């Protein structure tokens with residue numbers, strides 16, 4: 001299985017790249033933000049609690065998002081792999097993800113972090129806010145608050161994966177296609193030698 005943790009601050013391009021990656025690698029996209037917004041739309045109790053925190057740019061408690069990921073993994077037992085987008089956001093969440101994946105006899109393949117400077121994030125999210133309908137995209141103060149929460153609470157998750165030699169950083173400023181190509185290069189290295197190399201080997205045998 002190919003399990004990618006796609007990492008980066010709000011507005012870094014995780015959702016954009018995830019849409020391209022799921023098509024190419026046949027992965028299931030698990031965005032905790034999207035899962036929480038679905039709960040809010042459905043008006044569940046969990047959604048109501050989450051909305052208050054999300055509107056303020058704050059993190060939802062670890063056990064809430066871990067529970068959602070646990071169910072999503074159980075609901076997708078046939079998946080070729082997953083993209084974790086917006087999760088894990090804390091080190092305890094990263095530790096829980098390892099435990100959850102171990103129950104399914106798999107593990108995180110790698111983390112790709114998209115690095116984008118704050119001014120560019122603010123610009124992108126204000127632009128996204130014109131159409132996203134997301135209350136947390138609507139004003140600059142809230143956006144900066146989310147970036148601060150990312151820097152203080154979330155950025156250290158990168159160190160967790162660096163220790164395991166799974167960390168890859170990319171410049172998230174540039175053409176969407178170029179960044180996609182760079183992520184693909186990293187992911188292709190993670191794949192077992194089934195696709196490119198063994199296809200070549202098979203061709204050689206045939207020839």
Ligand SMILES: Nc1ncnc2c1ncn2[C@@H]1O[C@H](COP(=O)(O)OP(=O)(O)O)[C@@H](O)[C@H]1O
Nearest residue numbers: 010011012013014015016124128172174175176
């Ligand atoms: N490489 C890029 N260059 C310019 N704009 C981008 C790039 N990647 C994403 N965007 C735009 O930035 C905004 C945030 O991207 P998104 O994928 O929603 O980020 P995230 O999921 O990390 O919060 C979107 O409006 C998107 O169209």
Ligand SMILES: [Mg+2]
Nearest residue numbers: 014015031033
């Ligand atoms: Mg997103």
